[in-house]
Amino acid sequence: MSYSLRGRVESRLATLVPVVAAACVLTAVLHRWWPIEAAGLMLGLGVALDVQAYHRLLPYQPGWAALPLGLLELGILVVLMRAAGVAAPIWEAVALFAGGWTVAQALGHAGFPLLRLSYMEDGGELGRLGVASAVAAGALLAGAGATAYALRPPVVHLAAGVHQGPLVITRREVLVGDPGAIVRGGIVVHAKDVTIKNVAVVGGVNGITIDGYRGTMLDGVSVSGAKLDGIHVRLAGVVIKNCTVDMLGNPLGQGIDISYNMDMGMSMVEGCTIMGGMEGITTHSSMTQVMDNHVSRTTMRGISVTEMSMGMVMDNEVRAAHGIGIWCNDRSMCSIEHNTVVDTSGSGYGVLASFQSEADLRGNQLTANPVPFGAIVNSEVATTH
Amino acid sequence: MKVAVVGSGLAGFTAYQTLRRELAPEEIAVFGVEDDPAATFSRRATAIRQREMRSESDGHCSPVSFPGLSLRAAVRRRSPAPLAGALTDRFHPTVPEFLDHVERLRERSGWSRSLVRGRIERVHAVERGFELDGYGVFEHVLLAPGHPGLNVPEELRDDPRAVHSYEPHDYACTVTVVGAGLAAATEWLNALAAGAEVVSVRRREPLRRPLNVPRELLTRRGLAGFHRLPGHERAERLRTLLTPSYPPGRQWDEPLAHAEVEGRFRVEQSVNGSAQVICATGFLHGFRHDALLSNLVDAYGLETVGDWIVLDPDGTVPSLTRVGRTLALAGAPAQWAYPGADSIGGAKVVAHAFLRRVRACRTR
Numbered sequence: 114m115s116y117s118l119r120g121r122v123e124s125r126l127a128t129l130v131p132v133v134a135a136a137c138v139l140t141a142v143l144h145r146w147w148p149i150e151a152a153g154l155m156l157g158l159g160v161a162l163d164v165q166a167y168h169r170l171l172p173y174q175p176g177w178a179a180l181p182l183g184l185l186e187l188g189i190l191v192v193l194m195r196a197a198g199v200a201a202p203i204w205e206a207v208a209l210f211a212g213g214w215t216v217a218q219a220l221g222h223a224g225f226p227l228l229r230l231s232y233m234e235d236g237g238e239l240g241r242l243g244v245a246s247a248v249a250a251g252a253l254l255a256g257a258g259a260t261a262y263a264l265r266p267p268v269v270h271l272a273a274g275v276h277q278g279p280l281v282i283t284r285r286e287v288l289v290g291d292p293g294a295i296v297r298g299g300i301v302v303h304a305k306d307v308t309i310k311n312v313a314v315v316g317g318v319n320g321i322t323i324d325g326y327r328g329t330m331l332d333g334v335s336v337s338g339a340k341l342d343g344i345h346v347r348l349a350g351v352v353i354k355n356c357t358v359d360m361l362g363n364p365l366g367q368g369i370d371i372s373y374n375m376d377m378g379m380s381m382v383e384g385c386t387i388m389g390g391m392e393g394i395t396t397h398s399s400m401t402q403v404m405d406n407h408v409s410r411t412t413m414r415g416i417s418v419t420e421m422s423m424g425m426v427m428d429n430e431v432r433a434a435h436g437i438g439i440w441c442n443d444r445s446m447c448s449i450e451h452n453t454v455v456d457t458s459g460s461g462y463g464v465l466a467s468f469q470s471e472a473d474l475r476g477n478q479l480t481a482n483p484v485p486f487g488a489i490v491n492s493e494v495a496t497t498h
Numbered sequence: 499m500k501v502a503v504v505g506s507g508l509a510g511f512t513a514y515q516t517l518r519r520e521l522a523p524e525e526i527a528v529f530g531v532e533d534d535p536a537a538t539f540s541r542r543a544t545a546i547r548q549r550e551m552r553s554e555s556d557g558h559c560s561p562v563s564f565p566g567l568s569l570r571a572a573v574r575r576r577s578p579a580p581l582a583g584a585l586t587d588r589f590h591p592t593v594p595e596f597l598d599h600v601e602r603l604r605e606r607s608g609w610s611r612s613l614v615r616g617r618i619e620r621v622h623a624v625e626r627g628f629e630l631d632g633y634g635v636f637e638h639v640l641l642a643p644g645h646p647g648l649n650v651p652e653e654l655r656d657d658p659r660a661v662h663s664y665e666p667h668d669y670a671c672t673v674t675v676v677g678a679g680l681a682a683a684t685e686w687l688n689a690l691a692a693g694a695e696v697v698s699v700r701r702r703e704p705l706r707r708p709l710n711v712p713r714e715l716l717t718r719r720g721l722a723g724f725h726r727l728p729g730h731e732r733a734e735r736l737r738t739l740l741t742p743s744y745p746p747g748r749q750w751d752e753p754l755a756h757a758e759v760e761g762r763f764r765v766e767q768s769v770n771g772s773a774q775v776i777c778a779t780g781f782l783h784g785f786r787h788d789a790l791l792s793n794l795v796d797a798y799g800l801e802t803v804g805d806w807i808v809l810d811p812d813g814t815v816p817s818l819t820r821v822g823r824t825l826a827l828a829g830a831p832a833q834w835a836y837p838g839a840d841s842i843g844g845a846k847v848v849a850h851a852f853l854r855r856v857r858a859c860r861t862r
Contacts, residue, residue, distance in 0.1 A: 115716065176584060235718050
């Protein structure tokens with residue numbers, strides 16, 4: 114078909130109306146914003162490509178071109194989602210796109226020609242339906258944006274100085290610490306969708322406890338002096354970024370412990386520095402990405418992925434662990450890539466897979482460890498350089 | 499009755515199918531001399547032994563492009579190949595598939611109830627429409643007179659060896675084919691397959707094009723620029739666009755290449771001593787060859803450029819069309835508005851525009 118520019122844009126917007134509507138429903142059901150964010154990106158990307166590329170490059174577009182163009186748009190969409198920080202599960206996002214693409218094909222080949230006799234000769238223009246579609250797509254996205262704005266959690270500022278804890282957060286909010294804000298005695302998250310930024314926590318049984326709530330984000334927090342775990346996550350979904358956990362002097366504590374949240378989707382620990390403790394970062398029965406962290410001077414293991422966990426351990430630096438640098442244990446499946454593990458002491462391993470676990474190693478630097486890597490008790494290590 | 503279609507060939511039939519979206523058979527009069535709208539096409543296709551249509555999946559007479567003939571063929575053949583062919587623009591329905599579809603449409607659309615046997619010679623504009631040779635006044639009239647006749651080069655008119663490609667014929671042992679379009683290419687292959695030695699006589703090298711006009715000119719995208727051209731430039735552009743052509747593809751090239759190697763196919767500049775001369779030279783062209791259109795131009799002083807009556811982009815005759823009445827052309831005479839009008843797809847475009855006029859003026 115030879116689309117006119119207006120025809121391309123109108124057809125695009127009309128085919129995206131059901132996608133945006135589906136994204137709104139998904140957002141309401143999942144209590145996550147990524148479907149609408151992804152649909153908005155799809156719309157923006159599609160219109161931009163129509164105007165800037167397709168109209169000029171494709172004076173005539175044969176039917177088969179829909180497939181490679183769809184794949185191209187999907188690839189760009191994934192990159193844009195990453196760049197924009199849209200936290201979408203990749204396969205769900207791909208499914209949303211594929212559904213939208215299928216609807217677009219059905220409408221383009223059958224629906225629109227049936228609705229508008231002259232659809233083909235008008236180069237894809239839809240007349241009043243096109244205008245209505247543009248308004249509908251815009252209204253849906255604007256409505257979603259307005260809803261998101263209205264539902265923004267309240268922002269609570271924690272003033273500089275020492276605040277006696279434990280601080281219990283019982284509602285959805287963003288807690289932002291002013292420079293010098295310290296909570297003594299720990300923080301307990303007791304609500305979903307809580308964000309804590311730039312707060313220092315000193316002491317407490319656990320530095321920060323999240324037990325049974327989804328959607329917690331810790332960004333730029335620091336924890337020191339906790340008795341058990343620096344950050345303690347149970348049955349909860351979290352994203353932990355740019356944190357500092359100091360467990361020096363606590364040979365039995367754990368820096369970050371994320372456990373039993375397999376049904377909560379993917380959690381993430383990224384850009385954190387953990388010092389001391391028995392284990393730096395540990396996951397049990399969890400799907401967690403552990404990326405770009407610095408773990409040092411632990412008394413037993415630097416990073417452990419255990420108890421039927423599935424995890425990607427990537428671009429981390431583990432130094433001076435006494436025992437094991439990175440441990441994949443107890444029927445876990447681990448992808449261990451581009452990590453640096455050095456100076457492991459004792460008679461331990463740089464990387465160890467044990468008890469029926471599977472570890473894929475790729476591009477790791479394992480230096481000055483008693484044993485670079487190994488597998489014991491019916492486990493497997495596959496290495497790719 | 500408010501709407502009339504003059505001409506019961508495929509262009510008129512396509513318009514009728516479109517009009518039936520809004521009107522009952524009793525509200526439409528179709529003037530023509532044959533019950534079967536595909537009769538003329540069928541005779542010509544049979545004459546040149548055409549097996550496949552040049553048009554693609556949406557080259558059918560239904561007003562809506564979906565479902566196309568590829569989907570119907572896929573169901574009938576129980577194979578996805580036609581659908582894959584449609585996606586890659588390689589599907590061409592067979593002539594029987596096309597004719598079968600026409601027949602189905604004819605049966606279920608009430609065509610016979612609308613058909614009025616008669617030939618319209620003159621159209622008279624009156625206050626509330628157009629009077630058609632004593633058949634009454636119609637508010638909206640679409641003229642689809644078809645091609646005015648077969649074109650045989652002057653120098654061959656009295657040559658006893660000459661036959662037009664669209665007339666029934668067999669093949670002699672030596673055949674000269676005059677022309678360079680789809681009919682000529684089909685005749686080259688037919689004559690070669692019949693064992694003849696073939697000479698192609700043509701004024702120019704054949705143009706290879708999938709459809710009879712470039713695809714951009716099938717939609718508003720290409721038409722906008724075409725419609726902006728001043729009259730004489732548009733006429734010149736039309737002459738270029740309507741240069742005879744046939745589709746690219748191995749099915750055409752390979753038999754010719756083999757025959758050339760065997761010395762059974764060659765190109766010459768003039769008709770030689772072949773036993774048979776086939777004139778694949780298409781149709782007479784221009785409104786002056788059609789009595790109805792010629793009378794109309796003379797009676798109302800319609801604007802013309804070269805062989806064409808000047809039309810608005812929707813195929814209507816501007817000086818005779820106004821609020822409440824419409825006179826439009828379809829088929830080859832509508833090429834001024836739509837270069838691809840001489841095709842099923844083109845007939846559909848004009849029909850859609852005509853229906854919009856009818857719909858806009860409906861009073862019931």
